[in-house]
Amino acid sequence: MKKVFIQRGKEKSLQRFHPWVFSGAIARKDSHIAEGEMVEVCDAGGNFMAIGHYHTSSISVRVFSFEQVEPDCQFWKNKIERAIAYRKSIYLFDNNDTTLFRLVNGEGDGMPGLIADWYNGHLVLQFHSYGMYLMREMLTDIFKELLADRLKSIYNKSATTLSESNAFVPANELLYGALEDEILVKENSVPFYIDIPQGQKTGFFIDQRDNRKMVGEFCRDKKVLNLFCYTGGFSAYALQGGASLVHSVDISKRAIEQTNANIALLGDLSHKHEAYAANVFDFIEEMPTHFYDVIIVDPPAFAKHHKVKEQGIKGYRNINRKAIEKVKPGGMVFTFSCSQAISKEDFQTIIFSAAAMEHKNIRIVKHLQHALDHPVNIFHPEGSYLKGMALCVE
Numbered sequence: 001m002k003k004v005f006i007q008r009g010k011e012k013s014l015q016r017f018h019p020w021v022f023s024g025a026i027a028r029k030d031s032h033i034a035e036g037e038m039v040e041v042c043d044a045g046g047n048f049m050a051i052g053h054y055h056t057s058s059i060s061v062r063v064f065s066f067e068q069v070e071p072d073c074q075f076w077k078n079k080i081e082r083a084i085a086y087r088k089s090i091y092l093f094d095n096n097d098t099t100l101f102r103l104v105n106g107e108g109d110g111m112p113g114l115i116a117d118w119y120n121g122h123l124v125l126q127f128h129s130y131g132m133y134l135m136r137e138m139l140t141d142i143f144k145e146l147l148a149d150r151l152k153s154i155y156n157k158s159a160t161t162l163s164e165s166n167a168f169v170p171a172n173e174l175l176y177g178a179l180e181d182e183i184l185v186k187e188n189s190v191p192f193y194i195d196i197p198q199g200q201k202t203g204f205f206i207d208q209r210d211n212r213k214m215v216g217e218f219c220r221d222k223k224v225l226n227l228f229c230y231t232g233g234f235s236a237y238a239l240q241g242g243a244s245l246v247h248s249v250d251i252s253k254r255a256i257e258q259t260n261a262n263i264a265l266l267g268d269l270s271h272k273h274e275a276y277a278a279n280v281f282d283f284i285e286e287m288p289t290h291f292y293d294v295i296i297v298d299p300p301a302f303a304k305h306h307k308v309k310e311q312g313i314k315g316y317r318n319i320n321r322k323a324i325e326k327v328k329p330g331g332m333v334f335t336f337s338c339s340q341a342i343s344k345e346d347f348q349t350i351i352f353s354a355a356a357m358e359h360k361n362i363r364i365v366k367h368l369q370h371a372l373d374h375p376v377n378i379f380h381p382e383g384s385y386l387k388g389m390a391l392c393v394e
Contacts, residue, residue, distance in 0.1 A: 002030040008044040017379040021061035036130035053131025062112035108375040121152035124202040153177030207370035216241030222293035232259030303339040321354040336388040365390040
């Protein structure tokens with residue numbers, strides 16, 4: 001195994017078990033290390049520190065072991081077995097009320113660069129590192145063995161997540177089995193259609209499951225606005241929760257079509273729903289003030305990296321300022337950020353600023369985060385990417 005050597009004084013993060021080695025911390029490395037190759041990380045004196053996948057990017061090594069082990073098939077099988085055991089412990093396997101969940105959450109499950117999401121027998125793999133992608137056939141065999149007759153298909157959806165790789169841009173591909181034309185899942189008994197090949201991420205925003213359930217509990221007899229609705233997750237929960245009216249807004253016409261299809265699954269409740277394909281910023285600017293009792297603000301990442309952080313902060317502040325202005329007095333705003341570059345403290349400061357600009361008194365009812373199937377490595381705080389707040393606006 002080839003070696004990468006850390007500059008003297010730059011080894012502290014590894015000593016604290018942080019799973020990323022940045023390019024600026026590397027003093028030297030062995031020659032001809034291929035993209036995605038497994039390497040040993042050593043301190044300046046040549047002492048072993050970790051093993052990971054090497055990449056020619058700002059994150060040069062993604063560490064998957066701090067022990068000097070042989071990363072063979074059994075090594076990875078043990079990790080996946082632990083990931084499965086945890087999901088069983090929180091009652092997600094063989095749960096008739098919830099048939100979609102995250103099975104592997106990257107660093108949170110000791111497998112940096114790998115996301116695996118379960119959709120009622122269909123497993124979607126999303127590789128965020130070329131090193132993990134190179135192991136796709138072995139990982140497929142492991143999942144087939146461990147999931148056995150539960151498993152209908154394994155689909156690789158990494159064309160976008162690996163698009164910046166210097167080595168290869170993979171097409172989305174079926175690794176095992178067959179995808180159903182129409183995949184129907186349930187989340188807390190709420191039904192949804194999932195479009196794995198064409199949908200965002202792996203097909204659905206699974207991380208919001210617990211937050212959707214909580215929002216639904218606030219919506220009885222309320223008029224609800226779901227901004228950046230995607231396929232209508234929050235809208236469906238609001239209707240199930242007894243909302244008198246729900247409006248869903250997204251700029252994507254395809255997302256609105258999918259939203260309407262999902263709402264139709266609710267039967268008689270669908271007459272309380274309207275969906276609009278529109279620019280969210282324009283819609284909220286033009287909509288009447290104090291009409292909605294509940295506004296949900298769940299935008300895409302406005303700041304995907306630190307270079308555009310200030311621009312992202314401005315976007316979050318503007319949309320939240322409008323939501324705070326327009327919601328009915330005494331109403332609720334549920335607001336989120338999935339930008340890793342925006343910390344929890346940053347996000348709270350953004351909301352503080354928006355509230356101050358509108359001269360509104362706001363109570364934070366609850367801080368929100370991703371669901372239980374998205375564990376975070378305690379040594380990798382960047383894994384807590386989803387931040388949210390439930391706000392009561394007076």
